[in-house]
Amino acid sequence: MSSKDLFKNRYRVIQLIIVCFAVIFLLRLLYLQVIDRKYVSLARNNAVKEVDVYPTRGLVYDRKGELIVYNEAIYDLMVIPKQAKGVDTVKLCELLGITKEDYVKRFMDMKKQKGYQYIPNVFFKQMSLKDYSRLQEYMYLFPGFYGQVRTIRKYPHRVAATILGDIGEVDDRQIKESGGYYKPGDYVGQSGIEKVYEKELGGKRGKKLVFFDVHNKEAGSFANGEYDTLAITGDNVITTLDIKLQEYGERLMQNKKGSIVAIEPRTGEILALVSSPGYDPNLLCGAVRGENFRALLTDSLLPLYSRPTQATYPPGSSFKPVVGLIALTEGVQGVNYTVPCSGVYNFAGLSLHCSHHHPSATNIQYALMQSCNPYFWQTFRNTIENRQYKDIHDIYAKWIAYCNSFGLGLKTGIDLPSEKSGNIPSIKYFDKMYGKTGWHSSTIISLGIGQGEILVTPLQMANIFATCANKGYWVTPHVVKKISDPVTGKDVTHRYEVHKSTVDPQYFDAVDEGLFQVVEAGTAKSAHVDGITLCGKTGTAQNPHGDNHSMFAGYAPYENPQIAIAVVVENGGYGAAYAAPIASLMVEKYLNDTIQTKRLPLEKKMLEGNLLNKYGVSINKSAGLNDSGDE
Amino acid sequence: MARQESIAGKIDWLTVFIYILLVLIGWMAIYSSVYTDEGKSIFDSGINSGKQFQWMVASAILAFIVLIVDSRFYTTFAYIFFGFILLFVLSVFVLGTKVKGQANWIRLGGFQMQPSELAKFGTALALSKFLSTLNVDVRRWRDKWKAFAIIGIPMLIVAGQGDAGSAIVFLSFSLVLFRDGLEPYYLIIGASVAVLSVLALIFSGTIIWTIPGKFVLIGALAFIAAILVYFNWKNRKTVMIIAAIWVASTAYIFSVDFAFSKLKPHQRDRINVLLGKEVEEGKDWNIKQSIIAIGSGGFTGKGYLNGTQTKLKFVPEQSTDFIFSSIGEEFGFLGSITIIVLYVGLFFRLLYLAERQRSKFSRIYGYCVASILFFHFLVNMGMVIGVAPVIGIPLPFVSYGGSSLLSFTVLLFIFVRLDTQRYETMR
Secondary structure: OOHHHHHHHHHHHHHHHHHHHHHHHHHHHHHHHHHOOHHHHHHHHHHEEEEEEOOOOOOEEOOOOOEEEEEEEEEEEEEOHHHOOOOOHHHHHHHHOOOHHHHHHHHHHHOOOOOHHHOOEEEEEEEOHHHHHHHHOOHHHOOOEEEEEEEEEEOOOOOOHHHHOOEEEOOHHHHHHOOOOOOOOOEEEOOHHHHHOHHHHHOEOEEEEEEEOOOOOEEEEHHHHOOOEOOEOOOEEEEOOOHHHHHHHHHHOOOOOEEEEEEEOOOOEEEEEEEEOOOOHHHHOHHHHHHHHHHHHHOOOOOOOOHHHHOOEOOHHHHHHHHHHHHHHHOOOOOOOOEOOOOEEEEOOEEEEOOOOOOOEOOHHHHHHHOOHHHHHHHHHHHHOOOOOOOHHHHHHHHHHHHHHOOOOOOOOOOOOOOOOOEOOOHHHHHHHHOOOOOOOOOOHHHHHOOOOOEEOHHHHHHHHHHHHOOOEEEOOEOEEEEEOOOOOOEEEOOOOEEEOOOOHHHHHHHHHHHHHHHHHOOOHHHOEOOEOOEEEEEEEOOOOOOOEEEEEEEEOOOOOOEEEEEEEOOOOOOOOOHHHHHHHHHHHHHHOOOOHHHHHHHHHHHHOOOHHHHOOOOOHHHHOOOOOOO | OHHHHHHHHHOOHHHHHHHHHHHHHHHHHHHHHHOOOOOOOOOOOOOHHHHHHHHHHHHHHHHHHHHHOOOHHHHHOHHHHHHHHHHHHHHHHHHOEEEOOEEEEEEEOOEEEOHHHHHHHHHHHHHHHHHOOOOOOOOOHHHHHHHHHHHHHHHHHHHHOOOHHHHHHHHHHHHHHHHOOOOHHHHHHHHHHHHHHHHHHHHOOOEEOOEEHHHHHHHHHHHHHHHHHHHOOOOHHHHHHHHHHHHHHHHHHHHHHHHHHHOOHHHHHHHHHHOOOOOOOOOOHHHHHHHHHHHHOOOOOOOOOOOHHHHOOOOOOOOOOOHHHHHHHHHHHHHHHHHHHHHHHHHHHHHHHHHOOOOHHHHHHHHHHHHHHHHHHHHHHHHHOOOOOOOOOOOOOOOOOHHHHHHHHHHHHHHHHHHHOOOOOOO
């Protein structure tokens, strides 16, 4: 055998080796490319990502169509560092008003993120359109830089902060509750209308599929946008507020703590809801939000607290109409029931004093006009000691039900978050306090004049008088009138529940007459306005922590009520001192749109009234906050 | 002119055709791997495909020159070429610049090149020259050692420069030696060592039934040895050999463990990735993305310039070592078959041409060319489809890179030239 022949088969062996490896590779490729399909989805997950398209938030209008919340475009200056070569830094720094060191530092700060060179980084936050358009002229000098538009909420009237609310980043709880709809970094309403009407205002998020390269840079849309969905713009919200009246109310309440609630009695629409001190809602927008929120949170005057729906006070004399109406309905006394008033009321060993000096009341009208305490103590006693009932538990339960029918001791159901229900002390409460048989009409007598454990919110107080104005019913108070789809133009008007009070409507005439007399000739003469028949009742809530709270609640005009109002000025003294004049100014403004010349000094006095020293504050702290606006 | 025509008539056009096809496919794939939506032209010298085009033109000129030079030039000066190339490779220690952590590049005027590419070519010439010398027989120890030295010296120098990939390619010459008479058990021992290495690496560091993995492996081998000894009990010599092999294997398993610990961290990682062992996050990125690219290509591929892995740059080093992942993604399994068939066709054609040489030099040189190309194909493809560790060597004619394209072209066309003159002399 020649060596050539011997080695001939080695040629074959080498061919075999080559074929073996080729077959191994082909089998491996067959497996990778044809059999195992997981790589298709792996490649897709690599390259295609779902990007959210955020809708524009709905706008908010007042009852007259005035725009009160809108979106403002702001611009973030973005940069992709890898592309930022040959930038005219001097010009850029000059336009942005920053130093060269700041410029360098901003780039250094980006380095924390992995792959920062290839992805868009925020270089300069929240420029106004004006600043941005100035910058835009020179954009060709700044390769790698570009503007990215965002929107923030704007509140042109700078009032009604607690009603309108604010938007902020979702927290973990909200993400969980949304069932995964919200994602970290999303903005949602956090209070007020923004929160309650989040579903309507927020619109619906769209999504698009976008290619991203290995550096996480966008590289075009997937399948020409075939699978993308559009974002649906949020609905507009038309509120019941009269923004002019709201503004006026906030001005009247400046440098005072307290509330104003104005309701259109017939419809339950809130015309104004002043919480004082308030704050400029623009403070909680944009970049300055966090800092301002902390400042507001620690402010001793609690500006974030929505007093009209959350603060509770003993209603004092403003509660007397309810006490009277219950007694009349129960038939324990008539309209012309008389209680002699000598200034002192002796009862069950108690000796109670009337704060007013006046002739004895011979009917309920006069009693209301003079705000006679003995009259209403006696009236309450007559009601509670009614022999037709088995015992005090029985009659008191009935009495609570009457109060509830006025919306007291329960939430009114207003479309704002965190409303308080106030307090009508329960049977259980008294049983616990005094024992099951240990309490009598004398034990709870102070309820007759709206003192003691009874607590109401300013909103409930206004609601009592809306009920009086309507002669027996009230509509769930609300701040939103209708929702309007900006695309189709279709409106959805909400229906609100009508509540009947359980007192006999026939007695409202007498009570309303009394309330009219209060302003005409009684305790609230300071609230008298020529030409306007204002009805109401002053109140002075005893305050163990300082001066009494000044209160007034009422409605106008007597003949055809258009507005029911409640005013609380904390530590303002008698109802006639602050609350009644402020209420009268609000009513006059709403009904006549102007203040009579002869009442201007009163207006001035109210505007200038400053109670801050009573709250232990010498300056208006909120004045030191930063505003995001550039006006 | 007449002379050139006569050469043209004798050129093996099938080889040249496959060569041109591979270069063109590579060029398209390179363009795809650097393509972005900016839509630069394939000829744009700012991107790799444009540069590759320039190398292609240079290669064509070089191939032409190689074809018109008399093949006696290469045979006569084979040792001198080898000597100069060795010096050139050694000069890297002094003049070398670092590219991607490897100090095996040299800057010549405007461009960089890797002398290790030339070393393969020089070794092929020298080995062919030596083995074709009258009375040299690789089965004789005296000649065997000389042949080993011709292969081993440049291999060690290249390995010493940190280019493990190129050094491994020198193992391809064992196929040449095998064809020329080297005893088969060298290949068998080589293959066994390779298998044992892989097993040792898989078992090292693992724990099976509370026993360290390597002892389990040694125990398993002892069990196999015991069975073999039982059946060959009467043959003392065989028993001794079996025992010796077992002892050698045991020693080798321990030394693999030790050698592995001496590897550079990135080399350890590459081997661990392949063995499916846990590696630090991101260390297996390259191979993972390459496999995703190829796997997602499916049967027919995503279409040229439509591969998402390719276009969005998920595979690092794609235009050079990972070029096949672009072809696999955009042309699918059909593209993969095409590439493999082209290579296997080229290898078979080269072996066929080698076997028909009357000159021993030409035949051996043909085997050298086929073996070098085959090893590149083996290591590169194995890496890209995840069946071999990541060893950075190019896919011949297809990968981006001037020095590799030029040196493979010269390597191949010298053989094409030798083939045209196969009837002229018996060297």
